[in-house]
Amino acid sequence: MGILLVGVLAVVGVWYFIFYRPTHFKRDVKDETAIVVTAKDIVKEFQASESEANKKYLNKAVEITGEVSETKKDQEGKPTVTLKSEDAFSNIFVTLKGDQQLEVKGGATITVKGIVTGFLSDVVVIDAIVTKQ
Amino acid sequence: MTKKTIALFILGSLFCVSLYSQKIYSTKSAQIKFESSTATEDFEATNNQVDSKLTDKGQVMFSLLMKSFIFDNEMMQDHFNGNEYMESNKFPKAEFKGTIVNIATVNFTKDGAYPVMVSGTLTIKGITVKESAAGIIIIEKGKVNTKSTFKIKLKDFGIKGKDIGTVISNEITITVAAKYE
Numbered sequence: 001m002g003i004l005l006v007g008v009l010a011v012v013g014v015w016y017f018i019f020y021r022p023t024h025f026k027r028d029v030k031d032e033t034a035i036v037v038t039a040k041d042i043v044k045e046f047q048a049s050e051s052e053a054n055k056k057y058l059n060k061a062v063e064i065t066g067e068v069s070e071t072k073k074d075q076e077g078k079p080t081v082t083l084k085s086e087d088a089f090s091n092i093f094v095t096l097k098g099d100q101q102l103e104v105k106g107g108a109t110i111t112v113k114g115i116v117t118g119f120l121s122d123v124v125v126i127d128a129i130v131t132k133q
Numbered sequence: 134m135t136k137k138t139i140a141l142f143i144l145g146s147l148f149c150v151s152l153y154s155q156k157i158y159s160t161k162s163a164q165i166k167f168e169s170s171t172a173t174e175d176f177e178a179t180n181n182q183v184d185s186k187l188t189d190k191g192q193v194m195f196s197l198l199m200k201s202f203i204f205d206n207e208m209m210q211d212h213f214n215g216n217e218y219m220e221s222n223k224f225p226k227a228e229f230k231g232t233i234v235n236i237a238t239v240n241f242t243k244d245g246a247y248p249v250m251v252s253g254t255l256t257i258k259g260i261t262v263k264e265s266a267a268g269i270i271i272i273e274k275g276k277v278n279t280k281s282t283f284k285i286k287l288k289d290f291g292i293k294g295k296d297i298g299t300v301i302s303n304e305i306t307i308t309v310a311a312k313y314e
Contacts, residue, residue, distance in 0.1 A: 022208035054225060059200055059214075074162040074181045075310065093161050095182060117200035118225045120184040122161065124198055 029113050030129060032061040039066025039092045043085035046119040057116040063131060064092055065111040068104055093122040097129060104133050158277045158313035159186045165197060166308045173300050176209060178202040185311045191236030193251060195229040217294045219258065227257045239270050246271045257290040277313040282306065
């Protein structure tokens with residue numbers, strides 16, 4: 001009887017931690033302490049040394065404040081917003097979580113909190129929420 | 134000047150004009166998916182922040198961040214980025230640079246779906262491999278979209294890991310969809 005119980009618990013445990021939990025509990029930046037930075041500064045840091053900036057920001061929660069240059073939707077319908085830096089060719093490309101409503105248009109200054117995935121021509125931020133608009 | 138040199142001069146000028154008047158289409162939100170299918174498990178991951186450029190002369194480029202690939206299962210995503218597989222901290226990007234071999238068959242001013250062949254180099258984990266793929270360029274009301282599906286072999290890019298060949302297939306199917314502006 002004891003062995004059966006242990007067996008059942010083991011199966012449930014494996015199912016929960018390997019199959020259920022990783023697909024049902026997603027990382028949420030809302031619960032995380034973020035590195036606070038401006039759009040201008042984070043772009044400068046990536047331009048000065050991409051490898052150093054990657055060490056500091058990659059996969060981290062970051063709260064970025066900047067001026068909106070454009071808003072769009074990606075191919076899955078999630079809102080995207082570009083925040084300006086001082087370099088016209090290199091900005092912050094933010095993809096918001098699907099449930100986020102973006103009221104602002106170009107020119108407004110907003111703050112978003114999301115996860116940095118790296119630097120292409122822009123600093124790329126995903127799974128973001130709007131914390132101030 | 135003879136008629137011949139004048140003709141050559143005109144031709145030459147036209148050639149220069151056409152070189153410098155190439156149009157560049159770009160997007161920062163192209164989509165790249167990959168799929169693995171084995172008897173044990175099927176899974177896919179999607180990246181919606183792919184940077185891409187295409188010129189009407191046939192030059193094409195895709196650039197992406199490994200950490201922008203989203204899996205349904207977050208644990209798989211961590212394994213994918215971890216040291217056993219992609220080492221995304223060390224190799225944060227992947228890139229494709231190439232040319233559309235039969236670009237002359239695409240009329241960018243006429244709506245239609247044009248089959249194309251792309252040939253170029255794909256760099257993943259710091260290893261560059263020649264790849265070619267069939268795709269399609271769709272012109273609709275002045276908008277340019279591209280789609281392509283092709284397969285790559287993980288071992289070509291030095292991607293190892295104990296689950297490859299069992300849980301993860303040796304060949305991964307890549308699907309690209311870009312909507313240019």
